[in-house]
Structure formats: structure tokens, C-alpha cells
Amino acid sequence: MHHTKYLIIGSSHAGLSALDAIRLQDKEGSLTLVTQESCLPYSPTILPYVLSGQTQPEKVFLRDQQSLDSLSIAFKPGTKVVALDGKSRQVAVQSGEKIEYEKLLLATGAAPKRPPGQGLEAVPHHVLRTLEDALSMRSKIRKDATAVVIGAGLIGLHAAENLAKGGMKVVVVETLPQVLPGYFDEEASQMIHRAFSDKGVKILLNKKVSRVKGAEGEATVKLASGETLLAELLVVATGIQPRMEYLKGSGVEVDQGILVDERMRTSVSGIWAAGDVAQTRGFFESSKILNATLPNAVEQGRIAGMDMVNDPALKVHQGAVALNTYKFFGHRAFSVGMIRAGEGCEVEKVVVPEGFKYQKLVFKGDQLVGASGINSDLDPGILFQLIRRKTYLGDVKDRFCASPVDISRVMMTSMWR
Amino acid sequence: MGKSYQTIAFYQDKCDGCGDCVPACSRRHTDTINPGHSRIKVAKDTEQQSFGVALCRQCGQPQCVMNCPSGALSKDMSTGIVKWDKDKCVNCQLCTLACPYGGITYNTLTDHVMKCDFCDGDPVCVKACPKGALALKQVASIFNSWGDLEDLVVPGLSACLGCNSEMLLRHTLRRIGSNAVVATPPGCIAGVGSVGVNGKTGLKIPVFHPLLTNTASMLAGAGRYYKRIGRDVTMLALAGDGGTADVGFQSLSGAAERGEQMIYICVDNEGYMNTGVQRSSTTPYGAWTSTTPVGAVLRGKTRDAKPMPLLMVMHNCEYVATASTAFMEDYYAKVEKAIEAAKKGMAYIHVFSPCPTGWRFPPGKLIEVARKAVETNIVPLWEYEYRDGRIRFTHPVDKPLPVQAYLSLIGKYKHLDEKQIVFIQEQTDRKIGVLKKFEKAEGKGSPVSSD
Numbered sequence: 001m002h003h004t005k006y007l008i009i010g011s012s013h014a015g016l017s018a019l020d021a022i023r024l025q026d027k028e029g030s031l032t033l034v035t036q037e038s039c040l041p042y043s044p045t046i047l048p049y050v051l052s053g054q055t056q057p058e059k060v061f062l063r064d065q066q067s068l069d070s071l072s073i074a075f076k077p078g079t080k081v082v083a084l085d086g087k088s089r090q091v092a093v094q095s096g097e098k099i100e101y102e103k104l105l106l107a108t109g110a111a112p113k114r115p116p117g118q119g120l121e122a123v124p125h126h127v128l129r130t131l132e133d134a135l136s137m138r139s140k141i142r143k144d145a146t147a148v149v150i151g152a153g154l155i156g157l158h159a160a161e162n163l164a165k166g167g168m169k170v171v172v173v174e175t176l177p178q179v180l181p182g183y184f185d186e187e188a189s190q191m192i193h194r195a196f197s198d199k200g201v202k203i204l205l206n207k208k209v210s211r212v213k214g215a216e217g218e219a220t221v222k223l224a225s226g227e228t229l230l231a232e233l234l235v236v237a238t239g240i241q242p243r244m245e246y247l248k249g250s251g252v253e254v255d256q257g258i259l260v261d262e263r264m265r266t267s268v269s270g271i272w273a274a275g276d277v278a279q280t281r282g283f284f285e286s287s288k289i290l291n292a293t294l295p296n297a298v299e300q301g302r303i304a305g306m307d308m309v310n311d312p313a314l315k316v317h318q319g320a321v322a323l324n325t326y327k328f329f330g331h332r333a334f335s336v337g338m339i340r341a342g343e344g345c346e347v348e349k350v351v352v353p354e355g356f357k358y359q360k361l362v363f364k365g366d367q368l369v370g371a372s373g374i375n376s377d378l379d380p381g382i383l384f385q386l387i388r389r390k391t392y393l394g395d396v397k398d399r400f401c402a403s404p405v406d407i408s409r410v411m412m413t414s415m416w417r
Numbered sequence: 418m419g420k421s422y423q424t425i426a427f428y429q430d431k432c433d434g435c436g437d438c439v440p441a442c443s444r445r446h447t448d449t450i451n452p453g454h455s456r457i458k459v460a461k462d463t464e465q466q467s468f469g470v471a472l473c474r475q476c477g478q479p480q481c482v483m484n485c486p487s488g489a490l491s492k493d494m495s496t497g498i499v500k501w502d503k504d505k506c507v508n509c510q511l512c513t514l515a516c517p518y519g520g521i522t523y524n525t526l527t528d529h530v531m532k533c534d535f536c537d538g539d540p541v542c543v544k545a546c547p548k549g550a551l552a553l554k555q556v557a558s559i560f561n562s563w564g565d566l567e568d569l570v571v572p573g574l575s576a577c578l579g580c581n582s583e584m585l586l587r588h589t590l591r592r593i594g595s596n597a598v599v600a601t602p603p604g605c606i607a608g609v610g611s612v613g614v615n616g617k618t619g620l621k622i623p624v625f626h627p628l629l630t631n632t633a634s635m636l637a638g639a640g641r642y643y644k645r646i647g648r649d650v651t652m653l654a655l656a657g658d659g660g661t662a663d664v665g666f667q668s669l670s671g672a673a674e675r676g677e678q679m680i681y682i683c684v685d686n687e688g689y690m691n692t693g694v695q696r697s698s699t700t701p702y703g704a705w706t707s708t709t710p711v712g713a714v715l716r717g718k719t720r721d722a723k724p725m726p727l728l729m730v731m732h733n734c735e736y737v738a739t740a741s742t743a744f745m746e747d748y749y750a751k752v753e754k755a756i757e758a759a760k761k762g763m764a765y766i767h768v769f770s771p772c773p774t775g776w777r778f779p780p781g782k783l784i785e786v787a788r789k790a791v792e793t794n795i796v797p798l799w800e801y802e803y804r805d806g807r808i809r810f811t812h813p814v815d816k817p818l819p820v821q822a823y824l825s826l827i828g829k830y831k832h833l834d835e836k837q838i839v840f841i842q843e844q845t846d847r848k849i850g851v852l853k854k855f856e857k858a859e860g861k862g863s864p865v866s867s868d
Contacts, residue, residue, distance in 0.1 A: 017483055043486035049507035055487060059505055062488045294511055298483045325510040332510060332523060379471060379519035380510075381480075399464055406469075409460030409519055413429055413469030416517060 010107030014275025014301035021305025048158035143167035148231035156237035264304035274300035283319035291320035338370030422497025432550035441545035471519030484515035579780020604657030633672035690775035735762035743788035777828020
């Protein structure tokens with residue numbers, strides 16, 4: 001049986017950032033990194049850019065073999081974990097092999113979620129979660145053919161944009177009344193919506209899919225409102241769900257994801273979880289939430305890795321903040337923290353529709369709690385720090401609202417190292 | 418071991434917001450002058466007249482690199498520069514969300530992110546800054562030269578929490594190397610385990626335990642033996658202030674007068690800290706110890722400390738220096754000089770060594786105490802080389818803090834009344850004045866008569 005001191009399942013951002021944190025403290029302890037993917041580590045975030053052809057599959061890897069070797073680890077691609085026994089500290093992989101570990105990190109990420117009851121099980125369709133998915137979808141782009149994208153989240157919109165750029169006639173179907181509800185308010189999402197409409201992408205809001213039928217290349221999507229859409233290419237982007245099927249019988253406590261504490265420890269001793277699979281406390285919420293974003297995966301993986309080696313510099317997780325950047329049709333957008341003013345919040349907004357510019361700051365008392373922008377000059381990273389350090393703005397607040405780029409940079413210069 | 422790299426430091430108080438760095442950066446990278454191309458951004462808070470810069474810090478663990486999904490950003494471990502590969506970048510901008518400093522920004526003119534590339538090691542913004550607000554700095558550069566040297570002290574010494582001596586012992590031996598014989602007389606350095614327990618020593622090199630009285634003479638004898646058999650070995654004494662300035666003084670004075678070839682380091686914690694905190698001849702005026710108590714009549718020690726380093730200058734030593742562990746680079750430079758000087762005669766280093774246990778301050782304040790002592794001129798850092806015969810201040814303090822900034826940190830001074838503090842201030846000023854006279858001494862040899 002393969003024995004290893006540290007076992008990391010999953011080789012994307014959470015896994016790699018844990019790997020680095022472990023190796024910073026323990027250069028020699030045996031470490032095994034497994035992934036069900038058959039290639040070197042890569043990020044799911046890169047996939048829309050593989051789909052668009054902006055980058056090539058051979059260029060996307062986060063580490064090469066040499067850099068993995070230099071960390072003296074055993075890297076095992078093509079290794080799918082199917083079962084976990086937390087008592088005897090063993091995992092079983094699909095080939096039948098068993099791996100014995102002392103400390104285990106579950107960074108198994110998430111898989112596409114399909115809405116049930118619409119017949120999607122029987123209809124061939126595309127998703128965007130793996131390199132293979134991206135290449136497969138890319139190979140199906142045909143000029144003037146019709147494409148239907150179900151879901152107007154980040155993945156759905158990225159797919160729609162790239163299919164449209166490939167000359168397809170694209171329709172996006174969304175059940176909610178706006179695009180990207182997780183990151184932008186109504187006003188900003190309307191601007192994004194407009195950019196899509198201007199490029200000929202049709203986005204249908206408030207529409208439920210009732211039935212999907214047909215075969216590859218000729219699917220039909222029937223909406224609850226009565227219309228039927230022809231989908232020569234059908235893309236499902238209705239969100240993702242943590243990959244935890246191998247946890248059955250392991251005793252690891254799960255809810256929507258794997259429940260972890262502020263050190264990314266699961267309910268079973270010797271097992272940590274981080275990244276898209278983990279359900280952690282939220283920064284603004286007291287409850288535990290899923291937050292499948294790249295920066296969260298990096299942060300959580302680092303905390304898990306530091307805790308696995310008892311790094312004395314560990315600072316516990318302050319809670320996940322919703323955040324992302326988004327580039328569409330030559331425009332750029334970002335969102336950090338709260339996007340709508342909750343109770344006791346104030347909003348400072350700058351909208352320049354003709355310049356296609358939008359900027360919104362949300363405050364609670366003397367603190368910044370949210371910022372979002374389209375084609376804005378704000379530094380998202382500095383604002384993120386102001387939010388998460390709960391920086392007291394006090395009498396700076398008026399000046400901050402008047403010139404947020406300058407004042408936030410001056411504050412950063414004098415306040416943090 | 419870690420590596421230290423150059424970085425661009427920004428001094429906020431010196432910046433007047435002139436912005437000369439911006440066109441310099443733009444021209445360097447695009448041959449045009451357009452602030453949009455500048456990798457350094459100057460920010461102004463006009464009401465407060467304060468300025469800031471958004472500029473890449475070339476971080477040790479760069480957030481931008483860790484958050485890049487395309488592998489376009491990487492840290493070059495040979496130069497320390499965080500590099501951006503345009504060919505791999507997909508323009509997702511997650512780096513701008515990850516960087517806390519605004520160090521990587523979106524350039525709308527090129528439709529790409531951009532960041533500082535350090536101008537091949539010679540940043541134009543630093544050269545363009547007329548106020549010295551931008552400077553090329555290399556901190557902790559000692560790691561590059563000393564970091565890979567072997568720690569010659571075993572793990573698990575029994576030093577008190579926050580002990581200055583353990584740090585000093587490890588760092589000193591690292592540089593002295595294994596071709597050495599170490600003498601550690603009774604005192605903290607021996608007590609923490611350098612001479613070991615159960616017949617095993619705490620050092621990985623030869624160490625012996627002389628009497629408190631005869632460290633310098635035993636080491637001199639051992640050194641002469643090695644010389645006779647033709648072996649070039651460094652002789653090193655690591656002694657406390659008791660073993661140096663009190664009962665060990667006659668053997669040290671004799672060895673110094675004879676010009677014995679050795680490095681003698683006095684680790685001065687101003688008293689007998691491992692036997693119950695009794696006063697020694699280097700305990701300063703006013704300090705509480707168990708033998709200079711504080712009560713209705715007595716208010717700590719009534720006499721001032723013996724000026725050991727100056728006495729050693731008077732002995733015509735090859736090299737004499739003072740040091741403080743808050744200024745390690747200064748100390749390292751002095752150890753280097755001592756190694757050379759000890760090939761000709763005696764090199765003496767007097768290290769100020771605050772003791773959390775005996776002086777009554779929290780262990781976490783050690784370095785602050787060691788730093789404040791220098792910044793108040795209580796412990797001036799200087800060195801003396803026989804060949805040029807004068808004292809040179811290695812960390813001159815032009816605007817010293819009042820002595821109270823140092824005294825107030827330490828429990829052994831907490832009883833001091835205003836008169837005592839004024840006296841300590843006067844003595845400190847007087848002693849600096851004396852040293853400054855030695856700084857101006859002229860001519861080869863010693864400021865005192867020399868043969």
C-alpha cells in the first residue's frame with residue numbers, strides 16, 4: 001500500500017496553495033498529490049479562454065513536471081478517489097489501489113449541476129468544467145448554427161460570448177430577472193446585458209426551461225412560457241455542486257459542501273477540506289456558505305496547508321467574501337463584497353452610461369462593505385483589503401467617496417505593508 | 418534558507434507628489450510619455466497633503482502569482498522579480514483583485530494588465546525621484562551571505578523565553594565556523610547548555626568551560642598550543658559581564674596587554690542573571706538588582722557601570738566594538754572585522770544583551786529594548802581599530818530619544834524618580850561627549866600612548 005504523510009486530493013488552486021504552504025515548513029515529509037485529471041495541474045478559470053482560443057491547452061498548466069519534482073512530491077494524475085475511510089486513514093482509488101495517509105486535504109472541487117426534471121439526463125449537452133469540456137465545446141462551434149446556453153452566470157455568459165464570437169446565433173435562458181445576480185446589482189447587470197444584446201446575443205430573463213429533448217446537434221429547449229428553442233449546440237451552465245460522492249460512509253460531515261471550521265478542519269480528525277468543495281463561514285454571514293471562487297480556493301488551501309504543518313504564522317479564516325473579475329466584449333468588471341445596500345447601508349454610485357462606466361461603493365457605518373465596477377479605474381485588490389480589514393473610514397469617508405482611487409491608494413500606502 | 422532581494426522602498430514623508438517618477442516609467446516602457454503606461458501610480462490626498470504610490474512590491478509570496486489561473490505570473494527566485502508573461506496571460510484580471518497594493522493594474526491603452534519589471538535592476542523611477550522618496554533597498558541581505566552557513570549549536574537549549582544570548586550564540590558561531598575552539602565560563606551562555614549536560618556539549622565544535630576567573634588566560638594557552646603545532650584555529654571566548662568585567666578582568670587585561678590572538682565577546686546583561694540577579698560592575702546606575710534593592714533609603718545601584726569597551730581600547734586591542742542585537746547587520750560586520758583582527762591580536766566585542774528575566778520586561782520586547790538603548794545613546798554603537806587609532810560611530814544617532822524612552826520599558830528602572838532620570842540623561846550625554854573626543858583622535862596607533 002502506498003503510504004504518505006500528506007495526501008492532497010485535487011491539483012487546482014486549493015490543492016497547490018496547500019502544497020506550497022506545507023513545503024514551506026516541511027521540506028521532506030512524503031507528500032502525494034492526486035487528481036482525477038490525466039494532465040498537469042490547471043485552473044477551471046482558464047477554460048473560457050481555451051474555448052475562445054485565446055490560449056492553447058498546452059499553455060495553461062499552473063506547474064510543469066520539473067517544478068513539481070523540485071518539491072519532491074509524488075504527483076499522480078488520472079487517479080480518481082472513490083472511497084475514504086477516516087478511521088484507518090485510507091483512501092481507495094478507482095484502480096483498486098489504496099493510499100494510506102497521515103493528513104489528508106480534500107480539494108476535490110465541484111462538478112456542473114444540472115437542474116432535475118427537464119430531461120437533461122437523456123440529451124447530449126455541453127458543460128464547461130474541464131479542459132476536455134472546453135475542447136469539446138470548441139470543436140462544435142459552427143458559423144450561423146444556433147446555440148442555447150442555459151444559465152446566465154459567469155460560466156454561461158463566458159460560453160455565450162465565445163460562441164457568438166465564433167459566429168453562432170446564441171440564446172441565453174435565465175430563470176432570474178437579471179444576469180450575474182451573484183456579483184452585480186440590477187443596474188450594472190443591465191449594462192452587461194446590453195453589451196450582449198449589442199453583439200446579437202439574446203438573453204431571455206425570467207424564463208424557466210420545462211423540457212429538453214433531442215439528440216446531439218439537434219436538441220430542442222421548451223420553455224415554460226411556451227416558446228421552443230432549437231439548439232444545435234446546447235450548453236448547461238446552471239451552477240456547480242461540490243464533488244463529494246466518495247465521502248459516503250466516511251463520517252465526514254457535509255451540508256451543501258464539506259463543513260469546515262476556521263482552520264479548514266473537517267469533522268474527522270486528520271482531514272481538511274478547501275476550495276470549491278468546502279463550506280466555510282461567510283465574511284458577512286454567520287452561517288456557513290459555499291463560495292466557489294479562485295481567490296477563496298487559494299486562501300483556504302493556504303490555511304489548510306499551514307494548519308496541516310502547524311505553521312505558527314497561521315491566521316484563521318475570516319470568512320469567504322464573494323468576489324470576482326469579469327471581462328466581456330472588451331469591457332471589464334469586478335465585484336467585491338456586498339452588491340446591494342442591506343439594512344443600515346449607504347451607497348455611493350457613479351454611472352456614466354454613455355462611457356459605459358459604472359462604479360458602486362457600499363458602506364455600512366464607517367466601513368466599506370462592497371465595491372463593484374464596470375470599466376472603473378478602482379483597484380479591486382485595495383478595496384478588497386479595506387473591506388476585509390474592516391478599515392475605519394471616519395472623516396476620510398467624504399474624501400474617499402469623492403476620489404476613491406487616490407484616497408484608497410494613499411490609505412493603503414500608509415496603512416499596510 | 419531564505420534569500421534577500423532588492424526592492425523599491427517608498428518613504429511617504431519625503432514624497433511631495435511631484436510625480437516625476439510617472440513619465441520616467443512611461444518613457445522607459447513605451448518610449449512615450451503617457452501616465453496611462455506608468456507602472457507606478459502616484460496618489461494624492463490633497464486635503465491632507467499626503468501621497469501614496471501604487472507599485473509592485475515584488476512580494477515574497479505574491480498573491481498575484483497564486484491567484485493567476487493561466488500561469489502567466491511567476492516569481493523569479495534568482496532575481497526576486499515577479500514576472501508577467503504576456504503570451505500566457507488571458508487578461509482575466511484576477512491579479513488586480515488579489516494584489517493588496519494596486520501593484521498590477523489595467524492599462525486601458527494596451528488593453529492588458531501591466532506591472533513593474535524593475536528595469537533590469539536599475540529602476541528609472543528611483544533615479545527620477547528628486548526627493549529621495551523612492552529608494553532601492555535590500556533588507557536582510559545578510560541572509561544571502563550567512564543564511565546557508567551551518568548552525569553550530571544543537572537544538573533545544575534551556576534558555577529563558579526571549580533570551581538574547583541564544584540568538585547571539587547561534588549567529589556568532591554560524592560565522593566563526595567549525596575551525597574554532599570556544600571558551601564559555603560560568604554564566605548564561607554556559608548555563609543554557611553550550612557546555613552541555615550528561616557529558617555531551619551543546620555545540621557542534623570544541624567547547625570548554627574555564628573558571629569564571631581565567632577564561633582569557635586558558636584560551637590564550639590553548640591558542641598558543643595550536644600555533645606551536647602549526648594549526649590556524651580561531652580562539653573564541655563568549656563570556657558574561659561577570660566573567661569579563663569583575664572576577665575575570667585580570668586574566669582578560671593580561672591577555673589583552675600581551676596581544677593574545679583571540680576574539681573575546683562579552684555578552685553584557687548587566688549583572689549575574691543566572692544566579693539570582695545580583696549586581697555586577699557593569700550594572701548601570703539606578704538599576705534594581707537583588708543586591709541593589711529598592712526601598713525607603715536605597716533606590717537601586719548607586720554607582721555607574723564600568724566602561725568596559727573603553728577600557729579595552731586603552732589596552733591597545735587590535736579591534737574593539739560595541740553591538741546590539743537590534744542591529745544585526747552592524748553586528749555581523751563587526752564579527753567579520755574581529756575575525757581578521759584576531760589573526761594579529763585581541764578583538765573584543767561588547768554586546769549589549771537585555772535580559773527579560775532579570776530586568777523584568779516581557780520576552781517579546783527584547784528587540785525593542787535593544788533598539789531603544791541605541792536610539793537613546795545609552796548604548797552607542799561604535800568600533801575602534803588600532804591601525805587608525807580612533808573610534809568610529811557605526812550607527813550615529815543625531816537626534817537621540819530621551820533616556821526615559823528606554824528606561825520606561827524595563828522593570829528594573831520603574832522606581833526611578835525624576836532626579837535619577839535627569840542624572841542618567843546627564844551621564845548619557847557626558848559619555849557620548851567623551852566618545853566623540855575619541856572619534857576626533859588623530860594619528861596612527863592608540864589615542865593613548867602606544868609602543
